[in-house]
Amino acid sequence: MSLPRHITRAGGTTVKRALGVQAALEWAFRVEKAQLDLPTPQDATDEGFGFGLEYVLLQRAALGCKVDGGQHKIGSYTHEDAEVIAATVAGIPENLGGRRMAIRVAELARAGLTPDWMPGAVPHCVPLEVKRNQHGERATTIVVGTESILVRGRWRTVEVLACPVTYVPHPHQIEAARRAYEDWWQALGWIRDGLIEGGLLRAVVVTAAMPIPKPWKRAHALG
Template sequence: MSFHSRIGRAGGTKIKRALGVQAALEWAFRVEKAQLELPLPQDVTEDGFGFGLEYVLLQRAALGCKVDGGQHKIGGYTHEDAEVIAATVAGIPDSLGGKRMAIRVAELARAGLTPDWMPGAVPRCLPVEVKRNQHGERASTIVVGTERVLTRGKWRTVEVLACPVTFSPHPHQIDTARRAYDDWWQALGWIRDGLISGEMLRDVEVTSAMPVPQPWTRGRAPG
């Protein structure tokens, strides 16, 4: 069923399609092929570049004009709500990641993905190198020193061996992945609040639903 066929009327009131913010983003970027138009750097004038979509939307909202869609989607019409959503994403503030986060949000939505927070990842201590032969596998060792030992009444010099180890995945990798997920989640919260308070969407209603916050803590015993 197409997007427009889901819009009906009940008692003369237009029924909007209710979507959580992640679903709304995926609809805008993945289905409607909305394009992300980022604001120009402050040291670049808009002469010769044209006004960004966000600026146009704000001006049209101030004038009470309808937003015209269709200028971006190749071979078809881009729904105006999708363009409003894309413009909102472009306005993510620097405190939440700015342009880089906007690009990240749009890329994930276009691919229909959620950031990989490395579910189930637990650092494991592993040898840095493993040698294989006909007898199987064994961890490689290195000489870290020598010791004098008394063997059968004689002093001998023996090498002290150690097995270099590493942690995989490294705890830093897991922490980085989970911070990135949390940053994305915070950005989606900002987008959700902006779309709800802005009241600029005609056919879509963004609900308060959000992706799971810090899913790696689910099922963990309190303590």
């Protein structure tokens, strides 16, 4: 399948760059240094594309006077496709995280990172507290009760000690990290669909490619 061609103002044609949504975001925020301009939604309960695509259309109109950009930045110029991508990110609806998710998506793209889903993390049982001295270290114990025992014909009361433990990393911490990855993945799906359906990009084609969904399951299967 041939890629769409972009007609430049000089009359020539260039083949559009095909990028997955994560690569497109990293190009916009990391390479082109696009800025996230968050609009204030009129109705915080709006779902779907809501004010997002409307905002993108306004951005496209404002960018109409800019010249086409190349692969390399010139001065402070930001490619208009990068601006459209940033505007789409700014329109993430509240049901997918809204402004907070938009900031998260932009920050990760700018750093070229994927959310840390804690690959290989396995909870280990460890003492809650450890004391150290010249003889080494030992787990801290607490008194949890008393018992009577018979010692040389006499009953004595002794303390029952226990070692409080915890799990590191805690299962809730792993679950939270992986839930955050899934939230980010869903937001990227919304951005991808918006960019594809909007048809506003001139030099970039956003493909259907997505980051791996639930990579921990794949890692478990391979292990």
